Structures are given as structure tokens and as C-alpha cells.
Amino acid sequence: MLNKKESYAIIDKVLSYCNYYTMATLISHEEGLTRFANSEIHQNVFKSNNTLEITIHDGKKQSKNSTNILDDESLKELVRKTEQNLRFMPEGEYEIPKVTAPAEITNEEYDAELESAFGIPGRASLIKSCIESLDDDYTASGAFSLNKMVFAMGNNSGIKRFCRLDNVSFNTVITHKNGPSGYAEYATDKSADMDVTKLFNSAYSKAKAALNPESLEPGSYTVILEPLAVGDLLSYMSYCGFSAKSVDIGISFLAGKKGQQVFGENISIYDDHTDGNTFSLPFDFEGYERRKLNIIDQGVAKELAYDVRTALKEGVDTTGHGLGEASTGGFPINLIMKNGAKSLEDIIKETDNAILVTRFHYMNVVDPKKALFTALTRDGLYMVKNGQISHAVKNMRFTESMLNAFNKVTEVSKDRTKVPGFFGVSYVPALKIDDFHFTGKTE
Amino acid sequence: MRKKIEMVLERIRACGAEYGDIRIIDTIKESITTEDQMVADIIDSRSKGVGIRVILDGSLGFAATQDLSNLAETVERAIQIAQAGRMLQKEKIVLSAKEIVQDEYQTPIEIDPFTISKEDKINLLLRAEKAMREAAKLSRTTGSMVFQRQDKIYADTEGSYIVQRLYESGAGIEAVVNSETDSQIRSYPNSSGGNHATAGYEFVESLKLVENAPRIAIEAERLINAEQCPSGHYDLIIDSSQMALQIHESIGHATELDRIFGSEAAYAGMSFLLPGTINDNFKYGSEFVTVVADATIPKGLGSFGYDDDGVKAQKTVLIDKGMLKNYQTSRDTASKIGQLSNGTNRADGWSNIPIVRMTNINLLPGSFELDELIKGIDDGFYLCTNKSWSIDDKRLNFQFSCEIAHEIKNGKLTGKIYKNPIYTGITPKFWGSCDGVGNEKHWILYGVPNCGKGQPGQVAHVGHGSAPARFRNVKVGVEDVK
Numbered sequence: 001m002l003n004k005k006e007s008y009a010i011i012d013k014v015l016s017y018c019n020y021y022t023m024a025t026l027i028s029h030e031e032g033l034t035r036f037a038n039s040e041i042h043q044n045v046f047k048s049n050n051t052l053e054i055t056i057h058d059g060k061k062q063s064k065n066s067t068n069i070l071d072d073e074s075l076k077e078l079v080r081k082t083e084q085n086l087r088f089m090p091e092g093e094y095e096i097p098k099v100t101a102p103a104e105i106t107n108e109e110y111d112a113e114l115e116s117a118f119g120i121p122g123r124a125s126l127i128k129s130c131i132e133s134l135d136d137d138y139t140a141s142g143a144f145s146l147n148k149m150v151f152a153m154g155n156n157s158g159i160k161r162f163c164r165l166d167n168v169s170f171n172t173v174i175t176h177k178n179g180p181s182g183y184a185e186y187a188t189d190k191s192a193d194m195d196v197t198k199l200f201n202s203a204y205s206k207a208k209a210a211l212n213p214e215s216l217e218p219g220s221y222t223v224i225l226e227p228l229a230v231g232d233l234l235s236y237m238s239y240c241g242f243s244a245k246s247v248d249i250g251i252s253f254l255a256g257k258k259g260q261q262v263f264g265e266n267i268s269i270y271d272d273h274t275d276g277n278t279f280s281l282p283f284d285f286e287g288y289e290r291r292k293l294n295i296i297d298q299g300v301a302k303e304l305a306y307d308v309r310t311a312l313k314e315g316v317d318t319t320g321h322g323l324g325e326a327s328t329g330g331f332p333i334n335l336i337m338k339n340g341a342k343s344l345e346d347i348i349k350e351t352d353n354a355i356l357v358t359r360f361h362y363m364n365v366v367d368p369k370k371a372l373f374t375a376l377t378r379d380g381l382y383m384v385k386n387g388q389i390s391h392a393v394k395n396m397r398f399t400e401s402m403l404n405a406f407n408k409v410t411e412v413s414k415d416r417t418k419v420p421g422f423f424g425v426s427y428v429p430a431l432k433i434d435d436f437h438f439t440g441k442t443e
Numbered sequence: 444m445r446k447k448i449e450m451v452l453e454r455i456r457a458c459g460a461e462y463g464d465i466r467i468i469d470t471i472k473e474s475i476t477t478e479d480q481m482v483a484d485i486i487d488s489r490s491k492g493v494g495i496r497v498i499l500d501g502s503l504g505f506a507a508t509q510d511l512s513n514l515a516e517t518v519e520r521a522i523q524i525a526q527a528g529r530m531l532q533k534e535k536i537v538l539s540a541k542e543i544v545q546d547e548y549q550t551p552i553e554i555d556p557f558t559i560s561k562e563d564k565i566n567l568l569l570r571a572e573k574a575m576r577e578a579a580k581l582s583r584t585t586g587s588m589v590f591q592r593q594d595k596i597y598a599d600t601e602g603s604y605i606v607q608r609l610y611e612s613g614a615g616i617e618a619v620v621n622s623e624t625d626s627q628i629r630s631y632p633n634s635s636g637g638n639h640a641t642a643g644y645e646f647v648e649s650l651k652l653v654e655n656a657p658r659i660a661i662e663a664e665r666l667i668n669a670e671q672c673p674s675g676h677y678d679l680i681i682d683s684s685q686m687a688l689q690i691h692e693s694i695g696h697a698t699e700l701d702r703i704f705g706s707e708a709a710y711a712g713m714s715f716l717l718p719g720t721i722n723d724n725f726k727y728g729s730e731f732v733t734v735v736a737d738a739t740i741p742k743g744l745g746s747f748g749y750d751d752d753g754v755k756a757q758k759t760v761l762i763d764k765g766m767l768k769n770y771q772t773s774r775d776t777a778s779k780i781g782q783l784s785n786g787t788n789r790a791d792g793w794s795n796i797p798i799v800r801m802t803n804i805n806l807l808p809g810s811f812e813l814d815e816l817i818k819g820i821d822d823g824f825y826l827c828t829n830k831s832w833s834i835d836d837k838r839l840n841f842q843f844s845c846e847i848a849h850e851i852k853n854g855k856l857t858g859k860i861y862k863n864p865i866y867t868g869i870t871p872k873f874w875g876s877c878d879g880v881g882n883e884k885h886w887i888l889y890g891v892p893n894c895g896k897g898q899p900g901q902v903a904h905v906g907h908g909s910a911p912a913r914f915r916n917v918k919v920g921v922e923d924v925k
Contacts, residue, residue, distance in 0.1 A: 032524075033899055037705045040533040044524045045899070047507040047794040049492065066488040068509040081487070088562040090482050120527045128531045141708035143898040173709040183709075218924050249583050250621030326483040327476045327585075361712065364833045366844050367863060369626045374842050376835040378712075397833075397840055397867070399921040439921040440867055442840040 002028040002050055004108065004162045007152035010070055014054060015156045017079040020086070021057045021098055023287055025324070026050065026152040033145035034123040039131045041124060055324075056082050060091035092326075094312045098157045099287040107282050110148075110166040113191035118146045118168045130200040134174070138207060142172030144196070153287050161283045168194050169420075173379050174207040180392060182206025183358055183379030185228060187418060187425050189279055206358060206380040213381070213392035215443060221355050223436040224347060224384060224411075228359040230428045231419030233373065234269070234335055237402055239422065240368035242271075242295055243321070244304040245329020248313065253371035253403060257301045263406035266340065269296040271305065271321070271332035277416070278334040279424035285324035293319055293332055299407075305330035333423040340412030344430045347411045349387040354432065356382040356389065360398075371402035376442070397440035408434040448598045451518050455497055456600050458522050462498040462538055464599035466751060467491075467511070468793035470591060475561065477568040477586040480576070485561065492793035497521045501535020502528035507794040538774040539783045541754050543602045548748020550610040551741065552643030556590040559644045564588050568616070571652040575618045578657035579664035582626075583619040587636050588612075588647060589892070603753040611744065611904065613639025613890060614647045616656060618663040627666035627862055629659035629846055632889075633684045634829050639890030639904070640742040662847060665860055672848045672861035674920025678823035678913065679866060680816050683881075685845055686806065686909035687889040688829045693870040694727070694734055695804040695905070696896075697838035698761050698769075699787075700776040702799070711896050712836025715870065716767070718780055725767040728874025731912070733807045734762040736771050738786060743803035743906035744890030747789075751797035754786040761804070765875070773799050791901035798897050803888065803906035809880030816879050816913045818854040824919070825849040825856065825911075826864050842867040867918050876917065881910030 002010070011024045028050045035043035052075075053066035063085040067078050116122070123144045131140050146168050153161035169187035184203035188194050225233070237253075246252035254262065271293040273280040282290055286308050293303045306314075307322030307330040321330035348356065358380030366372040374397060381393045411432035418425040448465055455463030469491040476484040494507040495518050504525025506517045568586030575584045591611040598604045615637015617630045632638040632650055640646045681689060696702065697714045705713055716725070738746050738756035747756055752774045760768050770780075773788030776799060790797040817825065826845040834841040848864035850857045868876075888908035895902055 031899055034527075035706075035898055036531065037708050038533065039531075041528040041531045042503070042536075042706060043505075043796060043898075044503060044528040045505040045507075045796055046520055046524060047494075047899070049490075049507075049509045049794060051490070051509075053488075062485075064484070064486050066486070068490050068492065085485065085487070085561060088560065089485065090565060093481055120524055121530075124527045124530045131531065139705075141705060143709060145899070171709055175708065220925060249619070251619075251626045256623065325486075327478060361836050362833045364831045366831045366865065369624065374831070374833045376833070376840060378836055395835060395840075397835070397842060399842070399865075399924075437921070437924055439924045440840055440842065442835055442837070442869070 001030050001048065001148055002150055007150060007162060008154065008160060010052060011152060011154035014052060014075045014079060015154060017076050018056060018156060019083060021156060023055045023099065023155045024153065025053045025285065028150040030148040031145060032120060033143055034127065035143045036127050037141040039134065039139045041127065054078060054082055056086060057096055058086050060095045061086050061089045062092060062096065063089055094309060096308060099155055099159055100157050102289065103158065104160045105283045105289060107163040107280055110164045111189060111191050114146060114166050114168050117191045126196045130197060134204065137177050138174050140172055140174050142170065144170045151281060153283065155287065159287060161287055163281050165189065165279050165281060167279060170194065170196050170199055172200055172203050174203045176207055176211060180207060180210035180213060181379045182210055185420065187420060209382060209389060210380050210392040213394045215394045215441060216396065218438050218440055220435050220437050222353060222432065222434050224351065224354050224356045224430060224432045226358055226430050227417045227419050227428045229357045230337070230431050231421065231426050232360045232363050232375065233402060234337060234426055234428060235421050236363055236365060236373055237371060238332055238335055240365050241371060242305055242332050243330045244306045244310040244314065247304060248310055251368040253369055254301045260301055261299050262301045262403065263296055263299040264409050265299045266409055266412050267296055267299050267406050268338035270294050270336055271334050272336055273334040275334065275336055275427065277418060277427035278336065284320045284322040286322035288318050288320040288322065290320040295332065305332045333421065335421060335426040337428045339414050339416050339429045341414055342411060343415055344413045347413060347430065347432055348384055351384050351432065352386060354384045355393060356384050366399060372399065373402065374399040395442045396438040398437060399439040400437045405433050405436060410434055447514055451495060451514050452598060452600050454518050458499065460497050460499040460525070462600055464496050464597065466494045466793055467596040468593060470593045470792060473557065473590045475564055475568065475588045477565065477572060479583060480569055480572045482565055490792060493517065494790065494793045495521045496796060497525045498536050499525035500529055502532050503536055504528060505796045536775050537778045539778040541752065541774060541784065544753065545604045547606045549608040550641045552610050554644040556610065556612045556644040557592060567652065571616045571656045574653050574656035575616065575660035579618070579660035581618050581660055581663060582621040585617045588614040589636065589639065597749065597751065597753050599753055605749045605753055607748050609641060609747055610643055611639060612642050612644055612646045613637055613892065614650055614652060616652050618660040620663045620667040622667050625667060627663055629663040629666065630828055631655045631659045634846065635893060639744050639892045641744055641746045642742045646742065666847060666862045669860050669862045672824065672864035672920060674923040676916050677919045678820045678915050679917050680820065680825045680911050680913050682825065682827040682911050683885065683887040683909050684889055685826055685829050685843065686912055687891065687907035688832055688843065690734065690804050690806055690907045690909060691801070691891055692832060692834045693838060693841055694761065695801040697870065698771055699799040700770040700772045703770060704776060704779065707896065710898050715837045715839045721767055721769060726765055726875065727762045727767045727871055728765045729877045730764045731809055731877050731880050732762055732765050732874050735760050735805050735807060736785065736787065736802050737805055738802035740803050740888065743888055744892065745802035745905040750786045750788045751790045752784055752788040754784045757786045759785040771799050771801065773797065789903060791903060795897070795899065795901045798901065800896065800903040801894065801905040803908060805908035806880060806912065808883045808886040808910045811879045811881050813881055813885055813911055816881060816911060817851055817856060819879065819913060820851045821853055823851045824864060825851055826866065839870050841870065865920050873914060873917065876915045877912055878915055879913040881912065885910040
């Protein structure tokens with residue numbers, strides 16, 4: 001694992017070989033993951049890698065190359081080949097401006113306790129103690145991983161960027177011998193936040209409540225989506241709608257709707273790396289400072305995520321959300337949904353008739369312009385009647401437009417949690433939504 | 444290097460492990476993307492590293508690093524991880540027997556793609572984009588090419604030593620038309636980056652991107668004004684490219700034996716099949732459905748010399764005339780059902796453990812001409828090119844959408860097209876409704892370079908061959924669910 005000094009030294013060295021304006025990005029990564037299935041550890045792995053990418057600019061031309069072989073000769077060869085490619089590279093539409101400020105952005109804070117608490121023996125021991133609490137009719141599967149990651153950047157205009165992002169994640173599905181299952185998942189960069197036993201017990205309770213599921217016919221239902229399910233919807237909305245690039249190429253459901261009411265007034269979504277509830281990478285993959293984005297404000301479409309190219313095209317400043325690939329554009333990675341006033345428990349208590357969804361499986365975009373998504377329910381689907389869970393329900397498939405669903409949100413929970421996003425975690429509440437369309441079922 | 448490899452294997456033997464292997468992999472990749480007749484991204488990359496796998500007292504440990512100068516530390520870490528795994532072990536890992544080999548393999552290619560200049564590659568994509576723009580009024584055009592060369596050394600404590608050089612080439616184009624309320628796309632030769640093969644640059648040339656560009660451009664333009672595909676139950680013919688994904692999701696993943704044993708339970712899911720289902724005369728589909736896992740087929744994106752267990756590439760019948768016959772297996776999963784591995788254990792690069800991955804899962808051709816398949820339909824659609832996919836964690840309940848539906852009435856294509864066709868089904872019922880598969884003339888092999896599975900996430904490159912096939916009384920659309 002490279003530290004700041006070592007990372008900067010590699011970046012400075014490769015930049016010293018460059019004859020053009022160059023941005024260098026170094027990612028140093030270590031991951032230890034313990035996977036269990038059928039109540040035993042079946043895959044236990046560790047990997048480490050350091051990858052350096054350079055992007056060399058010559059006017060409107062740009063050439064990009066990466067390697068994980070970091071000796072002197074290999075770095076010289078990397079620069080030679082990348083500069084060589086510039087010769088026959090066609091000009092792009094824009095000359096990418098040099099990143100000159102701020103001189104340095106760093107986030108060196110990380111929780112060193114993560115390593116001592118969740119190293120190889122620590123993970124195995126925690127999994128073992130959890131699994132020992134299961135009745136014979138249930139088995140547990142899941143994954144427990146410790147990630148250590150460094151992002152470092154620099155260019156030959158003198159700027160430096162460094163961020164250390166360490167985190168731990170745990171997920172488990174507990175399955176009854178007849179098939180019903182329950183699930184829990186959490187990821188955090190704070191060791192004190194990770195309560196594996198609590199998560200395991202939550203999944204176990206869900207599995208017990210999932211026994212003897214009944215079949216429901218496809219149709220329109222009121223649903224209560226727990227945070228994992230909400231997070232999945234939010235990630236896919238972001239994927240196909242929250243970037244300026246997706247609006248520019250005409251596939252976003254927010255295209256042409258800036259300033260308009262697109263969701264209900266109880267929906268506010270923003271992107272903020274400074275909020276302690278997501279993983280903070282304070283700069284983007286183009287070296288720009290990441291800004292807070294007010295994406296949906298009380299249902300009104302406000303701001304989009306820009307990378308530098310989309311910003312140049314529209315004559316605005318980048319918001320610092322570039323992924324470093326022009327074909328992708330900007331992408332928000334610290335999504336947060338504003339909470340409401342009631343606890344999830346109270347929302348359930350006040351509900352006469354609804355389906356409670358733990359999480360979705362294999363979500364995909366059917367029509368990005370309509371934000372029409374489909375997915376299956378998984379690992380805990382329940383009927384809520386007269387304020388309590390009455391029985392389990394067999395899994396169903398939804399096909400629904402988020403432009404419909406997020407205009408029919410009747411409750412937003414007060415409590416929020418970190419759920420997995422496409423990069424790191426999002427921080428979201430549970431939602432109660434009317435008229436949610438389940439279009440298929442699995443017997 | 445061979446001396447260093449032998450030192451690693453000797454250390455594994457010395458610690459009392461019953462098995463160990465080492466894979467050193469060096470991968471170079473070139474990716475070119477054009478957009479609206481400009482170059483969007485050109486990315487070259489190289490990744491080299493080593494992965495060491497140890498089975499100690501029936502428990503697996505794996506460690507990987509890019510630092511080839513530090514093999515001693517990596518092997519010790521793999522041993523330490525295997526020791527930790529013993530803390531929670533119910534069943535020891537047992538590997539099925541295999542042939543010990545010392546061999547070399549290289550993908551047969553005609554033109555090394557890395558000898559073709561970027562300029563030539565870019566020009567081909569730009570000419571294809573130009574041809575699309577000249578044929579129709581489009582909002583957006585894109586083109587892409589990806590090339591890969593992977594050098595692999597595999598050695599194990601049983602005495603196998605295998606050197607492989609695998610090449611991949613692929614390309615595709617897309618035409619997009621937007622209106623204020625809609626966006627329609629047509630892709631060639633397939634969506635999600637086109638078609639890919641273990642082949643040289645000759646494969647890209649054979650795709651004839653420029654020649655096919657006008658057709659998809661015109662279809663995209665027509666789609667924006669086309670009617671929404673109606674909902675209901677219809678007879679369908681599904682084209683080869685959509686069949687590739689249908690096979691992938693509802694047969695390929697469902698017959699992976701590690702998934703059937705629950706290895707993926709918490710993430711990608713399991714399967715509706717059980718370990719013993721292959722002994723139960725299980726009817727997976729109709730008599731027209733014969734499916735093989737074939738890692739030996741030329742140009743298949745899932746073709747290779749040896750898998751990452753060091754097992755030779757094979758062709759295995761998974762479904763014979765509708766009846767389930769075999770699963771895709773690795774050495775550790777095959778031993779659980781008393782079989783030898785059929786060679787599907789593959790890792791994503793040097794930094795991941797091998798897991799059961801599809802090779803080329805192919806629906807063998809039938810005897811029908813496309814016209815004959817169409818003639819057998821009174822009221823239905825011919826669906827082409829995948830647009831969206833989703834299937835449940837047991838691989839039963841699937842829903843796909845395609846780019847275009849061609850109307851069939853009274854045994855003929857009417858020329859009318861519909862947009863946004865969606866179809867849905869339950870796996871065995873759907874395959875049971877197949878009553879015709881096109882013949883060899885219509886059979887196409889597609890490469891899928893983005894198959895996700897495993898934790899940490901791994902991406903596999905797999906292949907699927909199929910001709911257009913006919914299915915009866917399939918649920919189309921979701922608009923009728925109120």
C-alpha cells in the first residue's frame with residue numbers, strides 16, 4: 001500500500017519524463033475478502049495493486065495510457081508510447097484546460113482500527129460466531145471485506161491530490177432450508193459503525209419472517225421500500241439521469257426539465273462528499289475539486305454533474321464529477337436523499353395495506369428517457385396489513401417509471417442508512433410509494 | 444521466472460498443503476471510442492501480476508500482487524489465509540483428478556490487432572459513423588473497438604506447466620435518434636459494444652461496419668416514429684444476438700455448478716436447478732433445444748487452451764434435445780458430484796480466484812430456414828438486438844427488451860416495425876415453447892465481454908452462438924398490468 005510520499009514520488013517521476021501537459025493518476029488498492037456460503041468459509045482472498053494512468057495533452061489532442069509496472073524503465077516506456085500515440089491522434093473538439101488550482105487537495109484521514117478489527121483472522125472469527133447462532137434449518141452466506149485505497153494525482157502544472165479511502169463492508173443472506181431468506185448489508189469507513197452481529201441478527205429475523213410466503217397477482221400496490229431498495233433506484237436514476245452528459249445526449253429523464261417539478265415536493269436529492277455519511281473523495285478523476293450538487297430540491301430538477309468536456313461544451317464550470325472518460329461524462333458518487341419525519345417503524349404501524357420490500361435484484365434500465373426500470377424483489381418480501389407484517393410474499397418483478405413512483409411518495413422515513421452505490425455508498429431513507437407496478441411474479 | 448515459480452510451488456508443498464498453483468498474467472488492452480464523428484476516448488493499458496492459490500487441509504487461500512519481486516510474501520499470505528479459513532469449515536475442498544500437462548496454446552489469428560495503427564482503427568470507426576450520418580438524420584452516433592492480448596503462465600504443485608497467449612478483438616457501432624420525449628437506438632453487430640471474438644484484426648474487418656451502418660441508421664430513424672409494441676401473448680422469433688443473451692442468462696448462469704451449490708447465494712444468486720437435477724431426467728426445454736458449453740470453437744470469446752485449473756478446453760453437452768445432461772464444472776465442484784471437471788474454471792486476470800464461468804454456451808442450429816420460421820406465425824414479432832435485461836436470483840423469471848420488433852402477420856413480415864418490445868417468461872416454460880431453430884446458415888457466434896459474477900467482482904469474456912429461434916405464446920409488454 002503506497003503512502004502519500006511514495007505516491008507523489010511516483011507521480012513526480014513519471015511527470016519528469018513528459019514533454020507535454022500531463023495529468024497522472026495513481027490508484028493503490030488492497031482488498032481482503034472473506035466469503036462464506038452454506039455456513040462455511042469457501043473463498044478467502046487478498047489482492048493488492050498499484051496502477052498509474054497518464055493523460056498527455058497536446059492542444060486538442062489527448063493520449064491516455066496506464067500500467068501497473070512502475071519501475072523507471074517501464075515509466076519511461078509508458079510516456080514514450082503515450083507521446084508517440086499523439087502523433088496520429090485526431091484533434092478533439094476542445095483543448096482541455098490545465099488544472100492549476102487549488103495547489104493541493106488532500107484527505108488523509110482514515111480509521112486505522114479497521115485493519116486491526118477486520119483483518120483476516122478478525123473477519124473469520126466474527127463470521128464464525130454469527131453462524132454458530134443459527135438453528136439447523138438455516139444457513140448463512142455472504143461476504144466480509146476490508147478495502148484500503150489511495151487515490152493520488154498530479155500534473156506538470158504543479159497540482160497535487162491525495163486521498164486515502166479505507167472501508168469495511170459486510171453482507172449476508174440467511175436462508176431457510178425451504179428457500180425463504182433474509183438479507184442485511186452495510187459498508188462504512190468507521191470501524192465503530194460496523195456491528196456485524198446486529199446485521200446478522202437482522203437478516204436472521206427477516207429470514208424467519210419470510211417463511212410460508214403467499215403468492216400475489218401482478219398489479220398496482222402500495223409499497224414500503226427499505227433503504228437498500230431505495231438506494232438501488234437512486235443509483236440507477238443517477239446512472240441514466242443525473243449527469244449533464246446524459247442530458248446532452250438526450251437520454252436523461254431530466255432532459256429539458258431544469259427548473260421543473262419532476263418529483264413530489266417531499267423528494268430532495270443531493271450529492272455531497274463532505275457529508276460524513278458517504279466516502280469522501282474530495283476531487284474528481286480529472287483533478288477538479290468536487291462540489292456539492294443540489295440535484296433535486298423539493299421535487300424540482302436543479303443541478304447536474306459535469307465533467308470538464310461537458311462543461312466546456314455548455315460554457316460552464318465543471319462541478320468536479322468527472323470519471324476521466326469522455327464517453328461517460330460526470331457522475332455523482334456521494335448521493336444523499338433528504339429524510340422525513342417518521343421512523344420506518346411508525347410508517348409501517350400507520351399502514352393499512354402495503355408490500356414491504358427488503359431489496360431488489362438485477363435492476364436494469366428499460367427506458368432511460370422515462371426512467372423506466374425493472375428488477376425482482378429478493379430476500380424478504382412481506383405484506384403489511386393493519387400496521388404490522390401479516391405474512392411473507394413470493395418474489396415479484398416490478399417495471400415502473402421513477403417519474404411515476406417519485407411523484408407518489410407518501411412517506412419518507414426519518415432514519416437513513418448507508419447503502420451500496422456504484423462507487424462507495426449512498427445515504428438514503430425508506431420510502432412509502434403508492435401505485436407501484438409489479439408486472440410479474442415467481443412461484 | 445520458471446525458477447521463481449518452482450520456489451513458490453515448493454514452499455506450498457513444504458507447508459503441507461495438498462494443492463497450490465500460481466498464475467502470472469500480463470494483459471495489454473487497447474480501447475477506442477468515437478462519438479459524433481470525433482474520438483471520445485483512446486485508452487491503452489497494461490496490467491501484470493501474480494495470483495497464488497493454496498488448498499491447505501481442504502481450505503482455500505488466495506493472494507495476488509502486482510509486485511513480482513515479492514513472491515515469497517505473497518505465498519505466505521495465501522497460506523495464512525487458507526489457515527484462517529479452516530476456522531469455519533464444514534466440508535474440505537477436494538479437487539477432481541486431471542491430466543498433468545506441459546503445454547503451450549495460442550489463439551489462432553491472422554492479423555495481430557496491435558500491429559494495426561490506431562489511425563487505421565479510428566478511420567474505420569469514423570467512416571462507419573459517416574455512413575450512418577449520411578443515411579439518416581441522427582441525434583448521435585458512436586463507434587468502439589477493443590483489443591486484448593493476454594499472456595498467461597499457469598503452474599501447479601501437481602506438475603502442470605502451461606503457457607498461453609490469448610487474443611481478443613471486437614467492435615461495434617450505434618445510431619441514436621432523440622425526440623423531446625423519446626430516445627431510440629439501433630446497434631450493429633450487437634448492443635453493448637458490438638461483437639467480440641478470440642481472433643485478430645481480421646475479425647473486425649469481417650464485421651463490415653461501414654456496409655451495415657446505413658441499415659441501422661435508417662431503422663433508428665424509423666423507430667422514433669414507430670408505435671409502441673403492443674402488450675399481450677404472441678409468437679416470437681428472436682434473432683441470434685438477442686438469443687445470445689437469452690442463453691446467457693437463462694441457461695448459462697443457471698447451469699454453473701458453483702452457483703447451484705450456493706457459492707454465489709448472497710450476491711449473484713443461485714439456480715432453480717439442484718445438484719441432483721441432472722439425474723432426474725429434467726426437461727429444460729423442447730426437443731429443438733440442444734445446448735453445449737464449447738471452449739474449443741474457433742473465435743469464441745470463451746475459447747482458450749486450458750482453464751485456470753489447468754484443465755484442457757472441452758465441449759460438453761448441457762442440454763440434449765431439451766433434457767438437462769450436464770453442468771459447467773470446475774475441479775472442486777465436479778468432485779462433489781463424482782465427475783471430472785469439464786474445464787470452466789476461469790479467473791478475471793491475475794488478481795482473482797478462478798470460479799466457474801461460461802465458455803461458449805451455444806444453442807446448436809436446427810433445420811429451419813428463417814422464412815420457414817416466419818411462415819409458422821399468424822400474429823407475432825421478430826425481435827432483434829438486446830436493449831435491457833433482468834433475471835431473478837434463481838434464473839427463472841426473466842425480462843428482456845429489444846431494440847426493434849418486426850411485425851409478422853399471416854406468415855409474413857409486414858414491413859411494419861414497433862419500438863420498445865419487452866418480453867418476459869419463466870425459464871423452463873419459455874424454452875419448452877421453442878418449436879424451431881434456424882439452420883447453420885443463420886447461426887452466429889457472439890462474444891459477451893461483460894459477464895459479472897463473484898465477490899470481489901469479476902468480469903468474464905464468454906461466447907454464445909445461436910440461430911434465430913421461434914417461441915410460442917410468449918408474454919410481451921407490461922402495459923396491460925394495471
